[in-house]
Amino acid sequence: MSELALERRRLRRRVADDNRKRAPRACDRCKARKSRCIESTPGTCRRCEAKELTCIYDDRRQSPDHTDASPLPTAARQAAARKGTTPGDDNISINSYQTDRIMWPRFLSRLREAFSLDVQSTPEAHDMMAMQASISGPRSLLPAELLRLRRAIDAFPPRPVADYLLAVCIRHGTDSFFYFDQAHFLHEIDEFYNDQSSPLRGDIGFIGLALAAFALGSQWTPMERPSEGPTPSLAGDHDPGTLFHSHLKTLVPDLIERPCLRNIQAFYIMGVYLMPTSAVGSSYVYIGLALRKALAFDLHQSADEASIDEREREVRNRLWWSIWSLERITALKLNRARSVDIEHVTVPLPTPMASLDQGDSRIFDNVQHQIAMARLVKILDGVTDVGFVFLPSPRWFTLTFVYRTRPSATAVRRLEASLKDWKHSLPLQFKLANINTRDSSYRAVLHLYLNYYYAWIAMGKVSVVTVVRDHLRQNLSGQGPANTPALDAAVRDVSYACTRAASKILRxxxxxxxxxxxxxxSFTDFQGCSIATIVTLLSGIQGRDSGYEGRVTFGLDCLRKMAAGNMTAKVGVRFVEALQTIADEAVMKLRRAEHDHLQVQHEVGLDSGAAEYTRWAQWLSRAENELQSLGSPLTMATNVAQPPVMLGAPPTTDNSNLPMTPSVRDASMWDHPTNDSLLPPPLAPSAAAPALSTFNARPIFEHSNNNGGSGEEFLPSSLYGDDQNFLMGLTGLDVLDFSELTTPL
Known part of the structure; x- marks a missing residue:
């Protein structure tokens, strides 16, 4: 017997199939996913049968006694012999997903083609593929990892509770994003509870994903609480999802180490769960971790591997755009830097797919919401490219600007037009008036409009500050509008659009x-209401109409209601209340200055009037005496040439240089015909939709070409300032995480 035959005989499996821990063979789909393949019927495994997919087995590995026609190179076989296993034990195959993602074979093939050589598979390429695939192959859990895994499994709720929490998570927590394939994940949950020997019980990625979904679902259970009838209430205002999150945190090191799609989903949902309590802390880190792992998993690149079917490819696309969209819009709201340049993303936007979106097991079909959100965030991503950075100046009324980019008027017009086109392109079913208020789509669509109006605020929030400071400078410095440089009309237009967007958000x-x-x-709700209330407070420094107090009171009441049980949110409410006090003090100071100015003008007017009256009385006395001495008016008129009497110039009646009262100056802004009066009597649910189509902000640059310019002129530096400390403090976005205040130094 030859040496090669002896080695094959020594490495041949001697364990019966019934006693083996690994399956004797696996279909192509299970091999690609590194999942345990269990045949339910000859030629079909459980997973493919449940999803009604074609199950394909590799006949070359059908029997343990089968010898490979092309054995692995000697180096790979010797390495396997030293480990005491066979290459088949690690489930390594050149058709597996791990080896398909390896670039060496394709690189070597292209290199051979570049050198005019025949493109063929070489032993060296096969060897590298097997070695590299073994690096990322599955490994057994360590004792400490097994202990953490068992404790996490013990935290799973009973099956009825689990089904309820997952349903709540999908109905209320999904919003306009994608977390997982609903039908597939619910099928795995069913397998986990019904099969005690299921391989899912040893899958850390699945356990982490399930715990994250349970935690997020627990967070949204108040939306399912019956309005009538006796219901048990929770003690205090604590977060009910903490039970699952505490066990999930123990699995974080294991989730980081293993490259798996479920691990990415677990980190993503964990970041969503933590957003209300730690938006700039743990939540931002976990979402960033999900984004980094998605990049490492090449979710942002178009997958052309033959082992990935259309359904899995669509799942990867949806997961990527959801992670990127949430991370990007959160970074914008928290003034964080861009993590991924959109130019490096090659995967297409989500597309509807019948096998993924339809079926009895689907709880919430939101693929259209995902598409709309991804398109909107791509537009929002360009907001940071059109701006300036301004530095604080020692002088209170001086702004020092440093160019980051020099945006032209055309660039910002394009951004404004893109936002309007996005709103006009929304499907007809996204009209809030046509959506049942208890439907899962209601809040998702409302959040789309909220983020749309936030885009206008993001473009104009600095202009609001600039206009308010200019108003204070004119009225408190005593110089008046005539003696101070006028702001560009574009700045006031952007400020007006920002104020209008804030009113729409409150609506x-x-x-x-x-x-x-x-x-x-709900981080989205709290942040949106907070920024809208703050912009209303700032714009109210210039002028307050009859509905101002109602808008501010309503906004603060909503913030207090949403902050119940959340210390971070309560601190945010205190910040907005403090800003309200500052705005009121500024208005009082303006009114005192205006009153003092009017008082001075009145006194000057009285003094001038007395002098004029005295002069008139003296002239009248002289005229009457002369008339009596002449005796005839005609004689006086024909014979006496009176010199002209200089009465002096009367006091000016032109008040153009006097400061106008805020209520008069800004009446046009607050009484705009499309500015709906906030807080009308309670509306019926069917009539509670806002006039979303009426928000047509005045073009930012409608005054830009009055001087005959070409339209490519650059914007004034006060249009898009972005000082981090000043704006973060002014908008209240930096108060969404005050965990350090509750811990000792």
Missing amino acids: LFEMLNNTGNITRF
């Missing part, structure tokens, strides 16, 4: 309040 929250959809633990 959306009025709808949420009237329909009973305001709840705790």
Whole structure:
């Protein structure tokens, strides 16, 4: 017997198939996913049968006694012999997903083609593929990892509770994003609870994903609480998802080490769960971790591997765009830097797929919401490219600007037009008036509009500050508008659009309040209401109409309701209240200055009037005496040539240089015909939709070409300032995480 035959005989499996821990063979799909393949019927495994997919087995590995026609190179076989296993034990195959992602074979093939050589598979390429695939192959869990895994499994709720939490998570927590394939994940949950020997019980990625979904679902259970009838209430205002999150944290090191799609999903949902309590802390880190692992998993690149079917490819695309969209819009709201340049992303936007979106097991079909959100965030991503960075100046009324980019008027017009086109392209079913207020789509669509209006605020929030400071400078310095440089009209237009967007956001929250959809633990809701209330407070320094107090009071009431049980949110409410005090003090100071100015003008007017009256009385006395001495008016008129009497110039009646009262100056802004009066009587749910189509902000650059310019002129430096400390403090975005205040130094 030859040496090669002896080695094959020594490495041949001697364990019966019934006693083996690994499956005797696996279909191509299970091999690609590194999942345990269990045949339910000859030629079909359980997973493919449940999903109604074609199950393909490699006949070359059908029997343990089968010898490979092309054995692995000697180096690979010797390495396997030293480990006491066979290459088949590690489930290594050149058709597996891990080896398909290896670039060496394709690189070597292209290199041979470049050198005019025949493109063929070489032993060296096969050897490298097997060695590299073994690096990322599955490994057994360590004792400490097994202990953490068992404790996490013990934290799983009973099956009925698990089904309820997952349903709540999908209905209320998914919003306009994608977390997982609903049908596939629910099938795995069913397998986990019904099969005690299921390989899912040893899958850390699945356990982490399930715990994250349970935690997020627990967070949204208040939306499912019956309005009538006796219901048990939780003790205090604590977060009910903490039970699952505490066990999930122990699995984080294991989830980081293993490259798996479920691990990415677990980190992503964990970041969503932590957003209300730690938006700039743990949540931002976990979402960033999910983004980094997605990049490492090449989710941002178009997958052309033959082992990935269309359904899995669509799952990868949706997961990538959801992670990127949430991370990017959160970074914008928290003034964080861009993590991924959109130019490096090659995967297409999500597309509807019947096998993924339809079926009895689908709880919430939101693929259109995902598409709309991804398109909107791509537009928002360009906001940071059109701006300046301004530095604080020692002088209170001076702004020092440093160019980051020099945006032209055309660039910002394009951004403004893109936002309007996005809103006009929304499907007809996204009209809030046509959506049941208890439907899962209601809040998701409302959040799309909220983020749309936030885009206008993001473009104009610095202009609001600039206009307010200019107003204070003119009225408190005593110089008046004539003696101070006038702001560019574009700055005022952007400021006006920002103020209008804030009013629209508060209108959306009025709808949420009237329909009973305001709840705790929603970062999007709290941040949107907070920024809208703050912009209203700032713009109110210039002028306040009759509805100002109602808008501010309503916004603060909503913030207090959403902050229940959340110390971070309560600190945010205190910040907005402190800003309200500052705005009121500024208005009082303006009114005192205006009153003092009017008082001075009145006194000057009295003094001037007395002098004029005295002069008139003296002239009248002289005229009467002369008339009596002449005796005839005609004689006086024909014979006496009176010199002209200089009465002096009367006091000016032109008040153009006097400061106008805020209520008069800004009446046109607050009384705009499309500015709906906030806080009308409670509306019926069917009539609670805002006039979303009426928000047509005045073009930012409608005054830009009055001087005959070409339209490519650069914007004034006060249009897009972005000082981090000043704006973060002014908008309240930096108060969304004050965990350090509750811990000792």
